[in-house]
Amino acid sequence: MRFIPSLITVAICSSYPLYASDTETAIERIRVQGDFRQQALQNISGSVAVVGEQDTKRTSAQHLDDVLNQLANVNFTAGASRGRYIQVRGIGERSEFVDTINPSVGILVDGIDYSGLGITGISDLAQLEVFRGPEATRFGANALAGMINLTTKGPTAAAEGKASVTLANFNSRQLAAQFSNSVNKQIGYSLSLEQQSSDGFIENTYLNRDDTNNIDEFTGRLKLRYQASDALTLQLVSHFVDQNNGYDAFSLDRNRTTLSDQPGQDLIRSKAIALQADYRGLPFANVLAQLSYLTADSDYGFDEDWSYVGLHPDEYSTTDRYLRQRDQLTLDYRFISSPEGKLGNSDWVLGLYAANKSFDLTRQFWNWDLWQADAFVSELSRSNAAVYGEINTPLSDGWNLTSGLRLERYEDEYSDSSGGSINNDDTMWGAKLSLNYQVNPQALIYLLTSRGYKAGGVNGDALAKAADDSLADLSSKASFKPETLYNAEFGVKGVALDNSVSARVAAFYMWREDMQVKGWLNPDSGPQFAGFIDNAGSGRNYGIEMENRLQLHAQFALSLSASWLKTELGRYITLDGDVFTGREQAQAPRFQYSVAADWYLSEALLVNVSVQGKDEFYYSDGHNARSSRYELLNARISYQLAHWELALWARNILDKDIGVRGFYFGNDPRDGYAPHVYEQFAEPRRVGMSASYQF
Template identity: 65%
Template sequence: MFLRFSTLSLAILSTFSLHATEQDIERIVVQGDFRQQNLQQVAGSVAVLTEQDLQRQSAQHLDDALLQFANVNFAAGASRGRFIQIRGIGERSEFIDVINPSVGILIDGIDYAGLGISSVAHPEQLEVFRGPEATRFGTNALAGMVNFTSKNPTFTPEGKISASLANYDSGQLSGYHSAAVSEQLAYSLTLDQQKSDGFIENTYLNRANTNNIDEFTGRFKLQYLAAEQLQLGLTAHVIDQQNGYDAFSLDRNRTTLSDEPGQDKLRSKALALNLAYQGLSVADFNAQLSYLNADSDYGFDEDWSYRGIHPWEYSYQDRYLREREQWTLDYRLVSKPAGLLFGNTDWVFGLYGSTRDLTLERLRRKEDKRERFASALQRRNLSLYGETHTALTEQLSLVVGGRIEQYKDDYLDVASINLQSDKTMWGAKISLNYQLNPQALLYGLVSRGYKVGGINGEALSKAADENFAVLATKASFNPESVINAEFGVKGSSADGSLTTRVATFYMWRKDMQVKGWINPDLGPEFAGFIDNAASGRNYGVEMETRLQLNSQLQLFASAGYLQSRLGHYVTDSGLDLSGRDQAHAPRVNYSVGADWLFTEQLSLQAGVQGKSSFYYSDGHNAKAGSSELVNVRLNYQVQHWELALWVRNALDKDVGVRGFYFGNDPRDEYAPHVYEQFAEPRRIGITASYSF
C-alpha cells in the first residue's frame, strides 16, 4: 500500500510547477495547532471547513457538517449526533458508564467532549484532526479531534443576520456582530435559535413534534489589547437545548407509538480567560483558564409503545440526569527566533491540568416499580507536553513531540462501591517533512495516542443479581492505546487553481474498548458494559481536492477509504466477531460539490455525500445501508442582501444513524429485528440574510 501511495504522491506532485510563490498557496490557517500555520504546511491529516463551505451544504448543525469530511462518521441515539468516529474509532452512546471519547471536541479551546456542538452558525472555521493527536490534545484525541472556532472580534464593524424557514415547521434565526468598543477593546457576539417539529409522527398521541428541536446558542468574545505585547481575551458560551426524543419505531420507520416520549435536554454555560504575552525574549507565553458547567436530562420510552398494545406488552421508561463541572488550565511557551535551540529548532513546552466532577442519577420505571441508581466520578488530570521542530536542511525538517499524563479517578455509587484509579499514560509524535517547493509538502509520521480506562457502573450495580453474576468480572475496563503510521502529500498548482491533500495511514489498536451487552433471556432486561478486545487494525486513504476551473466554476471533492478489523473478540453471547469490520466504520465515504456563478447576483451550489454500509455495533452484525445525499442551494445576492432556496437530502433517502438488533415488539413475540434511527428526510427551506 505504501509503495502504491508513494507512486500516486509523486504523480500528483509532478503536476505542480516548481516556480510557484507562497502567495499562490491556498491560505487557510489552522487554528487548533500549537502554531497557526497554513493548512498546506501542516504535517498531518487535517481538514478545514470555512463558513462558506458550511453554507454550501446549508449546514445548520454538526451532523450536516461532518458529512463533508473523509473517514469521519457519527452516531445519534439522541436528538443530535454527538458521538463521532474518525478512521473507524469512536464511541456510539453513553448511558450509565462514564466514557472518555476517542474523538474530542473543542469550542474556542473549551473542552466539550461528550456534549457535542449545538450550532455551527457563523463560524470562524471548523477543523478535524484525523489520527492520534496526543501531544496536542491528550487523552481526548485517540482517533482525532474536532476543533470549532467561533467568530473572533474585529476592530472594523461587521455583522450578519439570517432567517430560515423550512418544512416540518422549522425555523432558524441567527446572527453575529463584531466591532470595537475602543482602540484597545473589541467584541464579537453570535446568537442562534433553531426550532423544528422534527421528523417523527407519533400516531398513538396524534402528534408530530415528539422528536422536536428547540435549541438556543450564544457565544461572546472580548479581545483587549492591554499593551503592545499583552493581549487578554474573554470567551463566554451559553447553550439551552430543550429537544424531544422519540426516534425508534416498532414498525421500523418514522412512525412511533410511544405513550411516554422522551427528552434530550442540555443547559450549559462556559467561560474562558485567555492571555498572550510576547514580552519574553525567547518565547511567547499563552495561557487559558476555562470553566464549564452542564446539566443534561436524557430519557426515552423503553418499550416504544403504549399500555394495551398487546397482552405480552411491557411498559418501561428510562431517564438519565447528569451534572458536569470542569476546570481546565493550559500554560504554554512557544519559542521565538531568539529562543531557538541550536539556532534551528523551534520548540513548544506546556503544562495542562483539569478537574472534572461528574454525577449521574438514573431513574427507571419498570411497570409500576421505580428504580434509582446514582454515581459520582471525580477525575483529575495533569500533563506535561512538548514539541520541537528542527530544520535539518532548507527543505527537510524533523518534528518530535510527546506528552505524559497522569489521571486519578475516584468513583462512588449508591451501592457504596468506592473505587480509585491512578494511572500514567503517554503519547508521542515523530514526523519527517520534506518541503519539495513552496507549494508542495511530503511528510511521514509515526504517532501514539491513548485514552483512559474506567469503571463499569452498570455492571457493578447488577452483579449481585444471580441472572447477571457474570458482570462481577466486568467491574472495570483497561486503557486503550493506538500507534499510527502515516504518509501524506500536500500540494498546489502554480496559479493556485488546484489544491490537493492526500494521506495514507495504518493504525494498530491495543486493548481496544468495545461495548458489550448481556441479556440472559429476560425479555427487555439487559445490561451494558465496556469491554476490551485484544487488538484492532485500521488502515486506509483520505484525500481533499479543490479545483478552480474558471472564474465561474469551482469544484470540491473529498473521499476516504477505510479497512478496519477487530482482533480476537468473542461476545458473552458466544458470537465470534474476530476479524470483522469495526462498528460505524464505512469502507468508503465521499463528498463532491460545485460552486457555479451564473451572474454576479445568481449562483448555484450543489453537492453529493455518500458512504458505504457499516456495522452498527461491535456486539452484533446488524448493518446500516449505503447512502447518497444530494444537496442543492440557489443563491441570489443584491448588495447587502442574499436570498437562498435550498434542499438537503433532495432524493429523500432514509439514512441510518444508530441501530440495534434485538426483540422489542410484543406483536411478533419479541422476534429480533434491526431497529434504526434515521437522519433527516428531504428538507426544503429558504434563507434570507443581510450583511452589514
C-alpha cells in the same frame, strides 16, 4: 488499492507551479488554528480537514451533523436527538448511558472542551478543523483517533454584523445574528445569538403529534478582547447553550412513525467561560494560557417499549431517564519559542495541562428484579495532569524533523448508591515523530509515526449488577483498561501557485491495543440489559483519504473528498459467547466520498450541487446489524445583492432513509419479541429558503 499510487501522483503534480512567475500572494492561505503554532494547512504534517463558512453554505448546514458528511473518513452517531459522538477512521463511541465515557474524538469550541456534549449552533463559525489520527501530544486523552476544533468569530477592528433567517419544511426556523466591533484600540467585542426550532421528522400516530422528536436550541456566545499592552492580549470567552429537544426516534414498525405514549427528551443546559492570555514579553518564548470552566446539566430519557399501554397482552411499559451534571475546570499553559529563544535552529513548545472533572448521574428506571420504579446514583471525580513538548528541527535542503511527547496522569474516584466504590489511576504517554520534506512553498511530503491513548474507567452498571446471580459474570467487568493506538502515516500536500489545483492525500496504518468496545449482557432475553465497556485485545485500521479542489474555470470549481478504510477486530468474544474476532469494527464504512460543484452563473448568481456517499457499516461491535449504503444529493441556488443574500436549498433531495444509530434485539410484543434491526434515521428531504443581511 491500485488507485492509491495515482492519487498520490495527482497530489505531487498539483504541488508544482502552473506558470513560472512570482505569485506568492496567490498561494492558499488557510491557516490551522488548533495546532501548537498557527500555520498554513499545506505545511502541517498530518491529515487535517478544514471547513470554513463558505463550505457550510454549500449545503446550507445548520448543525455539525450537516457538515460531517462532507469529510473523508469521518462518521457520527446520534446518541439522542443530535449527532453527539464522532468517529474518525472508524474509531469513536456511539452513546453514553450509565457509564461515563472518555471520547476517542474530542470536541473543542473556542478551546473549551465539549467532548460528549456535541455542538449546537454553527452560524458564527469562523473555521472548523478535523484532525485525523492520534493527536495525543497536542490534545491528550480525548484525541485517540482525532479532534474536532471549532473556532467562532471574534472581535473586529470595525463594526461588522450579520442577521439571517431560514425557513424550511417540518415547521423549521432558524434565526441568527452576529455583531462585532471595537470600543477603542484596546477593547473589542463580538456577540452571536442563534435559535433553531423544528417539529422533527417523526410522526407519533398514537398521540397524533408530529413534534415528539422536535428541535428547540438556543446558542449564545460572547467574546471580549483587551489589548492590555503591546505584549499582552487578554480575551474572555463566554458560551451559553439551552437545548430542549424531544427524543422519540425509534419505531416498532422500523420507519418514521412511532407509537410511544411517553416520548422522551434530550435537554442540555450548559454555561462555559474561558480566560485566554497571549503574552509576548519574554525574550525567549511567547506564552499562551487558558483557564476555562464549564458546567452542564442534561436530561436524556426515552420510552423503552416504544409503544402504548394496550398494544398487546404481552406488552411492557417502562421509561429510562438519565439526569447528569458535569463540571470541569481546565488549565492549559504553553510556552512557544520565539526567534531569539530557539535551541540552535530548533523551534520548541513546552506546556502544562491540568483538569478536574466531576460527573454526577441519577438514573430513573424500572427495576425488573424488584418490579418497581427505582433510581441509581453515581459520582465520578477525575483529575488529569500532563506535561508535553514538541521540537521542530530543520535538517537540510527542505527537510525537517518534528518530535513531540506528552506524559499524562489521571486518577478516578467512583462511588454509587448500590455501595460500589472503586479508584482507578494510570500514567499514559503519547508521542509524535514526523519527517517532513518541503518540496517548495506549495508542497509538502511527510512520513510520521504517532502514539495516542485513551483513559480507562469504571463500569458503574456492571459494578452495581454484579451481585445479581443472573449477572454474576459482570464481576470481571467492574473497570476497563486504557487503550493505545499506534499510527504510521504517509502524506502529500500540494497547491498550485494560482490556486487552480489543491490536493491532500494521506495513507495510514493504525494498530489498536486493548481497544475499548461497548458490550451488553442480556441474561434472560427480556427487556433487562446490562451495559459495560470491555477491552477487546487488538484491532487494525488502515486506509487512505484525499481532498482535492479544482478551479476548472473562473466561474466553476469542483471539490472532491474521498476515503477508503479497512478495519478489523482483534480477538473478541462477548459474555454471551458471540465471536466477533476478525470482523470489521463498528461505524467504519469501507468508503466515503463527497463531490461538490460551485458554478457562478453571474457575479451575483451561484449554484451549488453536491453528492455525498457512504458505504454500509456495522452499528455495534456487539451485534451484526448494519446500515445501508447511501448517496445524498443536495442543491442550493443563491443570489447576492449589495448586502443581501437570498438562497433556495434542498438537502437529501432523493429522500433517502439514512441510519445514524442502530440496535439489534426484540422489542415488539406483536411478533413475540423477535429480534430486528431498529434504526434511528437522519433528516429526510429538506427544502428551505434563507435570507441574510450583512454589513
